[in-house]
Amino acid sequence: MRYPDLRGRVALVTGGSGGIGRETAKVLAGQGMRVAVNGRDPAAIEAAVKDVQEHAWDAGERACDAVIGVAADGTDFAAVEAMRAEVERRLGPVDVLAVFAGGGTGRPVPLDRLAEDDWHATLDANLTSTFLVLKSFLPGMRERRAGSIVTMASLAARLPTGASIAYTAAKAGVIALTRQLAHELGPLGVRVNCVSPSTIMTERLAGRMPAEFERRLLAEHPLGRLGTPLDVANVTAFLASDASSWLTGLTIDVAGGKWMP
Numbered sequence: 001m002r003y004p005d006l007r008g009r010v011a012l013v014t015g016g017s018g019g020i021g022r023e024t025a026k027v028l029a030g031q032g033m034r035v036a037v038n039g040r041d042p043a044a045i046e047a048a049v050k051d052v053q054e055h056a057w058d059a060g061e062r063a064c065d066a067v068i069g070v071a072a073d074g075t076d077f078a079a080v081e082a083m084r085a086e087v088e089r090r091l092g093p094v095d096v097l098a099v100f101a102g103g104g105t106g107r108p109v110p111l112d113r114l115a116e117d118d119w120h121a122t123l124d125a126n127l128t129s130t131f132l133v134l135k136s137f138l139p140g141m142r143e144r145r146a147g148s149i150v151t152m153a154s155l156a157a158r159l160p161t162g163a164s165i166a167y168t169a170a171k172a173g174v175i176a177l178t179r180q181l182a183h184e185l186g187p188l189g190v191r192v193n194c195v196s197p198s199t200i201m202t203e204r205l206a207g208r209m210p211a212e213f214e215r216r217l218l219a220e221h222p223l224g225r226l227g228t229p230l231d232v233a234n235v236t237a238f239l240a241s242d243a244s245s246w247l248t249g250l251t252i253d254v255a256g257g258k259w260m261p
C-alpha cells in the first residue's frame with residue numbers, strides 16, 4: 001500500500017531499534033519518509049539504521065542522510081529533549097511520532113507479591129516514557145498545527161492475559177491517554193491513535209516461546225496465526241498517513257480476531 005503524502009515527511013520511531021519498532025521504521029522509510037530510529041543500545045541502533053536504510057524508498061546515498069539513529073532512554077526527560085533537538089537539527093520537525101518503546105518487564109506475579117520497584121519500573125517504561133516523549137514533541141506540533149501520533153498499547157490492556165498486572169495497567173493508561181489527548185488536540189489538526197497488538201512474533205519472542213504454549217496461543221486467534229511486526233507496521237503507516245485523516249482517538253486492535261470490541 002502506498003501513501004504518497006508521507007514522502008519526504010519526518011518520522012521518529014521510539015523503540016525503533018528492535019522488534020515492532022524496527023519493522024515500522026522500515027515500512028515508513030519504504031514510503032519515502034525521513035526516519036529517526038530510537039533505542040538505548042547504540043549497537044542495536046546502528047544495526048537497525050543499516051537495515052532501515054536498505055528498505056528506504058530511494059535506498060542508496062540519499063537514504064544515508066534520510067535514516068538516522070538517536071539514542072535516548074525514554075524514561076529520562078533530559079535525554080528525550082536532547083533526542084528531539086538532534087532529530088530536528090538533522091531531519092527537521094517531526095510529522096509522525098510512533099511512540100513504541102516499552103515492553104513487559106519481569107515475570108508476572110500476583111499483585112500482592114509484586115515489588116514496588118517492579119511496579120514503578122514497568123509504569124515508567126511504558127506509560128511515563130510515552131508521556132515524556134509526547135511532552136517533548138507536542139509544543140512543536142501544536143505550533144505547526146499538524147502531526148500524527150501513534151502510541152503503543154497491548155491486548156493485555158483489553159482483557160486478562162498472562163501479562164504482569166503492572167504492564168496491563170500501564171498499557172490501559174496509554175489507551176486512556178491517547179483518547180484524552182486526541183480530544184484535546186483534534187481542533188489543532190493533530191491526530192492521536194493507538195495500536196494494540198496481541199502476540200507479535202518478534203525475533204526476541206520467537207526464540208523464547210515453548211512450542212506447546214505457541215500452539216495454545218494459535219488456537220486463541222481466529223485468523224489462525226500469530227502476528228508479525230509487519231502487521232503492526234502496516235496499520236501504523238495507515239494511521240500516520242492522510243488516508244486516515246478523519247480518525248483520531250482510536251485504538252486499533254492488531255490481534256488476529258482474538259479481541260473484537
Ligand SMILES: NC(=O)c1ccc[n+]([C@@H]2O[C@H](COP(=O)([O-])OP(=O)(O)OC[C@H]3O[C@@H](n4cnc5c(N)ncnc54)[C@H](OP(=O)(O)O)[C@@H]3O)[C@@H](O)[C@H]2O)c1
Nearest residue numbers: 015017018019020039040041073074101102103154199200
Ligand atoms: N511483541 C509483542 O507481542 C507485543 C504485543 C503487544 C504490545 N507490544 C509492545 O510493542 C512495543 C515494542 O515491543 P517489541 O516486542 O517490539 O519489543 P522489543 O523487540 O524488545 O523492542 C523494544 C524496543 O524498545 C526499545 N526500548 C525499550 N525500552 C526503552 C526505553 N526506556 N527508551 C528507549 N528505548 C527503549 C528497545 O531498545 P533498547 O533495549 O536498546 O532500549 C527496542 O528498540 C512495546 O511497547 C511492547 O509493550 C509488543
